[in-house]
Amino acid sequence: MSGVPLAVEMRAIRKRFPGVLANDDVDFELRQGEIHALLGENGAGKSTLMNVLSGLYRQDGGAILVNGLPVNLHSPRDAIAHGIGMIHQHFMLVPTQSVTENILLGLDQPRFLMRLAAYERVIADLGAQYGLHVDPRSKIWQLSVGEQQRVEILKMLYRGAQVLIMDEPTAVLAPQEIEGLFKTLRAMVAEGKSIIFISHKLHEVMAIADRITVLRKGKVTASGVPATETSKGELARLMVGREVLFHLEKKPSNPGVLVLELQDLQAENDKGLPALRGVSLQVRSGEIVGLAGIAGNGQSELAEVITGLRPASGGQVLIDGKACIGGQARGPRSSGLIRRLIRSGVSHIPEDRTHVGTAPNLSVTDNVIMKSYREQPIARGWSIDSAQARLRASALRESYEIMVPTIETPVRLLSGGNLQRLILAREISSQPRLMIAMQPTRGLDVGAIEGVHHLLLAQREAGAAILLVSEELEELLSLSDRVYVIYAGEIMGEVREAEAATIGLMMTGSHLSDLVREGAAPA
Amino acid sequence: MTSLESKPRRGPWKMPFEIHLEPRMDQPRWLGWVVTLGAVFLAFFIGAIVLKLGGGQPLRAYGFMVRAAFGNSGVLSDTIVKATPLILVGLACTLAFSMKLWNIGAEGQFFLGAFGASAVVLTPLLPPETSPWLMIPAMMIAGMLAGALWGFIPGFLKARFNVNEIISTLMLNYVAVNWNNFFIFAVWTEGGFQMSPKFPLTAWLPRLTDYAKQFPELRGLTTHLGLVFGLVAAGIVWWILFRSKWGYEIRLVGDNPRAARYAGINIARNTVLVMMLSGGLAGLAGMSEISGVVHRLQGAISPGYGFSGIIVAWLAKLNPIAVIPVAILFGALIQAGREIQPSGVPKMIQGIVLVCLIASDLLLRYRVRVVRRPRGA
Numbered sequence: 001m002s003g004v005p006l007a008v009e010m011r012a013i014r015k016r017f018p019g020v021l022a023n024d025d026v027d028f029e030l031r032q033g034e035i036h037a038l039l040g041e042n043g044a045g046k047s048t049l050m051n052v053l054s055g056l057y058r059q060d061g062g063a064i065l066v067n068g069l070p071v072n073l074h075s076p077r078d079a080i081a082h083g084i085g086m087i088h089q090h091f092m093l094v095p096t097q098s099v100t101e102n103i104l105l106g107l108d109q110p111r112f113l114m115r116l117a118a119y120e121r122v123i124a125d126l127g128a129q130y131g132l133h134v135d136p137r138s139k140i141w142q143l144s145v146g147e148q149q150r151v152e153i154l155k156m157l158y159r160g161a162q163v164l165i166m167d168e169p170t171a172v173l174a175p176q177e178i179e180g181l182f183k184t185l186r187a188m189v190a191e192g193k194s195i196i197f198i199s200h201k202l203h204e205v206m207a208i209a210d211r212i213t214v215l216r217k218g219k220v221t222a223s224g225v226p227a228t229e230t231s232k233g234e235l236a237r238l239m240v241g242r243e244v245l246f247h248l249e250k251k252p253s254n255p256g257v258l259v260l261e262l263q264d265l266q267a268e269n270d271k272g273l274p275a276l277r278g279v280s281l282q283v284r285s286g287e288i289v290g291l292a293g294i295a296g297n298g299q300s301e302l303a304e305v306i307t308g309l310r311p312a313s314g315g316q317v318l319i320d321g322k323a324c325i326g327g328q329a330r331g332p333r334s335s336g337l338i339r340r341l342i343r344s345g346v347s348h349i350p351e352d353r354t355h356v357g358t359a360p361n362l363s364v365t366d367n368v369i370m371k372s373y374r375e376q377p378i379a380r381g382w383s384i385d386s387a388q389a390r391l392r393a394s395a396l397r398e399s400y401e402i403m404v405p406t407i408e409t410p411v412r413l414l415s416g417g418n419l420q421r422l423i424l425a426r427e428i429s430s431q432p433r434l435m436i437a438m439q440p441t442r443g444l445d446v447g448a449i450e451g452v453h454h455l456l457l458a459q460r461e462a463g464a465a466i467l468l469v470s471e472e473l474e475e476l477l478s479l480s481d482r483v484y485v486i487y488a489g490e491i492m493g494e495v496r497e498a499e500a501a502t503i504g505l506m507m508t509g510s511h512l513s514d515l516v517r518e519g520a521a522p523a
Numbered sequence: 524m525t526s527l528e529s530k531p532r533r534g535p536w537k538m539p540f541e542i543h544l545e546p547r548m549d550q551p552r553w554l555g556w557v558v559t560l561g562a563v564f565l566a567f568f569i570g571a572i573v574l575k576l577g578g579g580q581p582l583r584a585y586g587f588m589v590r591a592a593f594g595n596s597g598v599l600s601d602t603i604v605k606a607t608p609l610i611l612v613g614l615a616c617t618l619a620f621s622m623k624l625w626n627i628g629a630e631g632q633f634f635l636g637a638f639g640a641s642a643v644v645l646t647p648l649l650p651p652e653t654s655p656w657l658m659i660p661a662m663m664i665a666g667m668l669a670g671a672l673w674g675f676i677p678g679f680l681k682a683r684f685n686v687n688e689i690i691s692t693l694m695l696n697y698v699a700v701n702w703n704n705f706f707i708f709a710v711w712t713e714g715g716f717q718m719s720p721k722f723p724l725t726a727w728l729p730r731l732t733d734y735a736k737q738f739p740e741l742r743g744l745t746t747h748l749g750l751v752f753g754l755v756a757a758g759i760v761w762w763i764l765f766r767s768k769w770g771y772e773i774r775l776v777g778d779n780p781r782a783a784r785y786a787g788i789n790i791a792r793n794t795v796l797v798m799m800l801s802g803g804l805a806g807l808a809g810m811s812e813i814s815g816v817v818h819r820l821q822g823a824i825s826p827g828y829g830f831s832g833i834i835v836a837w838l839a840k841l842n843p844i845a846v847i848p849v850a851i852l853f854g855a856l857i858q859a860g861r862e863i864q865p866s867g868v869p870k871m872i873q874g875i876v877l878v879c880l881i882a883s884d885l886l887l888r889y890r891v892r893v894v895r896r897p898r899g900a
Contacts, residue, residue: 017545058543058894307785308787309784309785334789335784335787335788335789335790336787336789338784338785338786338787339787341787342786342787348785350785355779355781355782356781356782356785357782357785358779358782359774359775359778359779359782359783360778360779361778362774362775362778366771366774366775369771370775370782370785370786371786371787373768373771374768379768382767382768382769383762383766383767383768384766384767384768384771386766
């Protein structure tokens with residue numbers, strides 16, 4: 001190997017959890033000054049391995065060497081004492097305290113007097129050094145997610161981290177923030193730090209990593225491959241163990257009748273500010289219509305209004321030509337409206353699987369009948385026919401390959417992919433007229449994503465009208481027949497065949513018509 | 524920057540072993556029963572140590588308590604009489620807690636139920652010579668309605684104005700007690716005493732001892748029809764929670780209100796209905812107590828049944844059927860307690876059982892492993 005010294009060496013790490021061998025003799029080495037990506041499907045053992053390295057878990061077997069010396073890491077405090085710091089996906093910050101206070105939290109100094117001003121200067125200097133711009137005096141709640149991530153990085157740098165472990169750092173970021181993060185990572189590497197980058201997004205790994213280690217089912221399938229000597233396709237095969245189709249087999253679209261029509265729809269967000277400023281769009285049966293946009297530009301509110309969860313403040317929603325919401329719509333509001341929409345065939349794959357889409361402590365059966373318990377055959381008068389409910393649950397578990405020990409298992413024990421399959425099974429089995437799919441593949445691994453895509457395409461062929469909201473532009477473009485781009489609650493335009501660059505410009509606030517006039521996009 | 528860096532801290536002396544807690548991925552069905560029984564045994568074991576330290580003879584004391592609660596048909600009957608209101612109130616709490624509605628006003632709903640039932644007899648809405656076949660159902664309905672009203676108030680406030688039901692139900696307890704006191708002192712007082720006149724026999728729930736003429740072995744047994752109310756109610760509440768559409772909605776709202784809304788469930792309506800049925804069950808407990816045991820309206824009709832019901836519901840893990848044995852265990856502790864000591868030991872054991880059971884929950888949710896701490900830590 002090359003003469004670059006190793007910052008971290010993990011030898012034959014073994015870690016067992018009840019019922020699963022999460023790490024099976026895993027070797028991993030990190031050179032000084034490199035960005036090393038750790039790639040793998042959900043449940044491949046990436047996080048376990050890194051939790052061992054950061055002192056959260058203790059390995060059952062194997063050794064860890066830092067700068068060539070064996071170490072025992074019992075706690076994150078031990079790990080940071082050896083210069084290893086982990087930045088978790090879910091930030092551990094106190095929202096009501098300032099950036100400086102959060103960074104100092106848990107340290108031995110300052111002891112009694114805070115002398116915040118002195119520390120603020122130090123932290124501002126540290127931030128400037130690595131391009132981590134954030135005001136040390138701001139309170140955490142005032143910061144965007146991207147800025148909060150910078151605070152987490154600063155926290156680790158301040159504690160003297162030489163090795164930074166980043167657990168899926170891009171999952172929470174908007175595209176432009178990802179670019180900023182990558183710049184910071186490169187700056188840190190240039191200063192001699194070493195970075196472990198956990199991800200399951202192939203294109204990001206290819207863009208940022210020097211070398212790549214792939215884990216699959218707890219074992220290493222590729223160890224320290226230089227990014228220049230591999231390809232997305234090969235990495236995907238190493239991750240899932242088979243060739244993944246990147247190009248979807250898609251029959252030409254055959255749009256039928258108009259199912260969903262939004263006319264000048266307006267709505268407010270939770271803070272009472274306008275979130276939708278006059279959205280008009282149409283979805284026909286037998287087509288998938290994509291809605292592209294950076295998170296927080298009104299997509300969530302749009303889906304909530306169409307499914308009855310959020311009131312419209314103006315405009316109207318027509319389903320099958322009938323006004324259902326707003327405008328001349330007659331009928332119940334709130335929960336009555338939601339029931340009516342469910343009855344008329346609107347299904348909804350919510351953005352938030354665990355907090356909206358499922359009830360964690362209820363069984364698979366109870367979660368599967370969530371939309372159908374009012375109707376025959378699950379309902380029998382006032383009671384629920386539990387034999388029928390179990391039958392339905394078993395059938396869906398079978399045909400949608402939901403991996404659970406029994407249908408009585410509480411769904412909180414299901415992995416993200418299985419939970420999503422459960423939701424899809426429930427929402428698709430009702431044979432919807434209209435399907436609102438919010439981020440249906442977020443957080444899923446490559447194999448699971450492929451499954452979700454096929455389910456959506458099958459619905460399209462069955463004649464459902466599908467509105468697909470996703471932040472994965474690649475996914476959106478390959479699945480959708482048409483794409484609308486939303487920005488700040490307004491539709492920037494509709495594209496059929498367009499380059500990602502054009503959509504990117506629209507996502508940042510350029511109207512398609514302006515782009516065409518400027519010649520930046522084909523007419 | 525270096526001057527501000529923190530020094531690594533020397534830890535204190537550490538145990539050579541450490542205890543690891545790992546979340547359980549699955550819970551076998553038997554585990555719950557084993558852990559619960561184990562916790563009860565442990566509680567009695569700890570109680571025994573305390574008794575021994577206090578100079579007592581634990582085994583004799585326990586033997587005496589068991590005899591005092593279950594030793595013969597007479598005390599067994601008394602234990603069941605104590606358990607009867609606990610079953611009903613425990614069910615009231617089970618129902619509300621299943622929807623995560625923290626109804627801690629069962630005590631007040633119990634008093635209002637007693638009031639409603641009494642009003643039928645004492646106003647009188649029905650003359651004393653009315654047939655028990657009419658009188659008893661009328662009292663039941665009046666008791667349940669009064670309790671349901673007392674549940675409706677916090678339920679409506681919660682559904683409409685998002686008023687915290689813990690505070691409102693707790694406060695309404697005091698109102699209920701004083702409401703009853705007003706009638707006991709001022710309206711239905713018997714010769715200035717703080718109690719109403721005794722109810723006519725037509726307003727008494729039938730007791731086992733009433734049938735002593737045909738079955739002499741029943742003489743003196745005070746178990747009354749209220750037990751049947753409790754058992755039937757347990758069956759009904761179980762059916763509602765686990766077999767009916769409404770119960771499915773209750774459990775869904777209780778587990779995840781956002782998912783319930785997403786499924787089109789009317790949460791406000793269910794809040795009001797569940798609080799009313801919960802109050803109605805507690806009200807029925809009040810009715811059964813004065814019609815089956817006290818036979819008049821007076822101040823001291825509850826040694827805190829409404830609050831014990833909260834504990835019963837928790838210990839039964841919100842399972843309506845399990846409420847029955849748990850209520851009997853509590854009835855036994857009340858009964859045996861009166862026999863050996865007015866306060867003290869039985870209260871202590873109640874407390875230890877409760878702490879052990881709550882602590883045992885950890886074993887259900889986590890797997891405990893003891894591992895050797897490696898050297899050089």
